[in-house]
Amino acid sequence: MTEFNFDYIKNLEVFAGLDDEFLLKLYTLGKVKRFDRNAHVFLDKDLVNNIFIVLKGKFSLYKLSENAQKKVIFILGEGKILNEVILDDLQSSICCETFEDGYLLVYDKKAFIELMEENFTFTKNVINSLAKKVRRLYRQMKNTTPIKIEKKLAAKLWKLSKDYGVSHPLGTLINLNVSVTYLADMFGSQRETISRALKKLQELDLIIVESKKIFIPDRDKLSNYFKDI
Numbered sequence: 001m002t003e004f005n006f007d008y009i010k011n012l013e014v015f016a017g018l019d020d021e022f023l024l025k026l027y028t029l030g031k032v033k034r035f036d037r038n039a040h041v042f043l044d045k046d047l048v049n050n051i052f053i054v055l056k057g058k059f060s061l062y063k064l065s066e067n068a069q070k071k072v073i074f075i076l077g078e079g080k081i082l083n084e085v086i087l088d089d090l091q092s093s094i095c096c097e098t099f100e101d102g103y104l105l106v107y108d109k110k111a112f113i114e115l116m117e118e119n120f121t122f123t124k125n126v127i128n129s130l131a132k133k134v135r136r137l138y139r140q141m142k143n144t145t146p147i148k149i150e151k152k153l154a155a156k157l158w159k160l161s162k163d164y165g166v167s168h169p170l171g172t173l174i175n176l177n178v179s180v181t182y183l184a185d186m187f188g189s190q191r192e193t194i195s196r197a198l199k200k201l202q203e204l205d206l207i208i209v210e211s212k213k214i215f216i217p218d219r220d221k222l223s224n225y226f227k228d229i
Contacts, residue, residue, distance in 0.1 A: 004032055004055050004103065012105075013079030014053060014129055017121050025115065026122075030105040035059075041082065041096040041104065048092050051112045052082040057102015058176070061094050062185065071188035073140075074133065075099055075176070077163075081129045087113060100177060149189065150197040154226035156186060157207060161216045170208055171217035178214065 009015065009030070010023045018026070032055065035041060041059065042048045052059075054076055061074045061082065073094065076082060082096055086109065107115075116123040157174065165172040184194045201207045206222050208215040216222055 004105070008055075009105070012053065012055075014081055014125050015122075016125060018119065018125075022115075022119050022122065029111055029115070030107055033104050033106050035098040035102055035104060037098050037101050039098045041098065042092050044092060044095050046092045048083060048086050049109050051084065051086070051107045051109055052096075053105040053107075054078050054080045054082065055103040055105050058099040059096055059102060059104075060099045061096050063094055065188060069188050070185040072182070072186040074136065081126065084126055084130050149187070149193055150200045151226045152187065153183070153194065153197045154201060154206060154222055156183070157201075157214060157216065158219060158222050158226065160214075161219055161222075165216070165219075168215060170210075170215040172215065172219055174214045174216070177212075179212070 006024070006027050009027050010018075010020070015023060015026060030053075035057070041052060044063065056078060058075055058077045059082055060072050061076065062070050062072045064070055082104070083092065086092060116126060160174045160176060160178065161172045164174055164176045166175045167173075180194055180198065181191055183198075184191045187194065198207070198209060202209060204225070205217065206225055208217060
């Protein structure tokens with residue numbers, strides 16, 4: 001697996017707590033596949049016969065509305081399973097595209113299920129992966145209440161800074177190539193609406209935007225802003 005050797009694979013989140021003998025099976029059965037930025041891994045309504053785990057890079061799961069407006073549901077990084085929901089043998093219910101160049105560990109679905117039947121710890125890890133997505137969806141549903149878009153955007157930027165933030169002299173840098181267009185896709189909103197919301201957050205000194213990068217000077221201050229509804 002070139003750079004993705006056994007030691008790399010065994011440290012993935014979804015493989016936590018597994019013994020080396022079982023990990024070797026996972027390592028042997030998995031195939032590495034590279035995806036360029038903006039490439040689709042699968043589409044809504046596809047019949048997908050593989051399970052995908054992120055080795056490197058970031059991948060987004062999104063839905064399209066009736067008027068073809070994209071709504072990003074998740075951005076998933078290293079160690080995350082992209083499509084455990086297809087274990088029910090139904091068609092895919094979401095689209096997946098490469099957010100930035102990346103690599104996936106690919107398993108035949110039937111073989112993956114057989115491995116789950118063999119090892120309860122592995123099964124529990126897969127269930128936990130799905131449970132985390134469900135909890136995140138619950139939070140997203142909570143955020144669909146009628147509040148101002150800048151507060152919704154503030155909450156999203158706070159979450160991105162938690163997941164992908166790195167320390168910087170200006171505060172916390174969201175180390176993710178998130179354009180205004182992509183932020184709009186996350187909310188299913190128009191680009192102009194998000195641009196206005198970003199400007200409002202800048203005027204309140206809650207964020208700094210420089211060279212297409214977003215910085216959070218004070219995450220607690222940003223948190224207090226969107227929680228004060």
